Amino acid sequence: MATTGGSAIRGSRVGAGPMGEEDRGFKAERVVRNYYCVMGHVQSPAFASSVIEEELPVEIDCPNCGLPAGLDPNNPPQNAKHEPYKTHLAYVKERRTDAEAKELLEDAVAMIRARRTAATAAAAAADKAEKAAAKKTAAKK
Numbered sequence: 001m002a003t004t005g006g007s008a009i010r011g012s013r014v015g016a017g018p019m020g021e022e023d024r025g026f027k028a029e030r031v032v033r034n035y036y037c038v039m040g041h042v043q044s045p046a047f048a049s050s051v052i053e054e055e056l057p058v059e060i061d062c063p064n065c066g067l068p069a070g071l072d073p074n075n076p077p078q079n080a081k082h083e084p085y086k087t088h089l090a091y092v093k094e095r096r097t098d099a100e101a102k103e104l105l106e107d108a109v110a111m112i113r114a115r116r117t118a119a120t121a122a123a124a125a126a127d128k129a130e131k132a133a134a135k136k137t138a139a140k141k
């Protein structure tokens, strides 16, 4: 017992009541509610009983699956609230009509064609110049 040092009772602290006594303050009245999600998870969060019934949430997000959980075990909220992830194309289709899309596509194609034609012309010109230069050196010989 001499090796325990200063404190008479290990684990005790100043202000603590006699050992074994509940010293966590008074227990607030609580209301436990069960929430059920579509996946079958049940959550039972506790609310202070001072909170009015109407202020308690009707739905919470299930911490297990993230889906909404409601109070009716036989009729858990369906996932309708959550929009499924949209593809990039879906977002574009939301913003643009088919006619606009066609116009944009035609513009893009025209631009690429023009660029390609220019590149082909440039390549042809370079080819011509190269051949001419080769002819010249051949003629010099």
Ligand SMILES: [Zn+2]
Residues within 6 Å of the ligand: 037, 038, 039, 040, 041, 062, 063, 064, 065, 066, 067
């Ligand atoms: Zn769940």
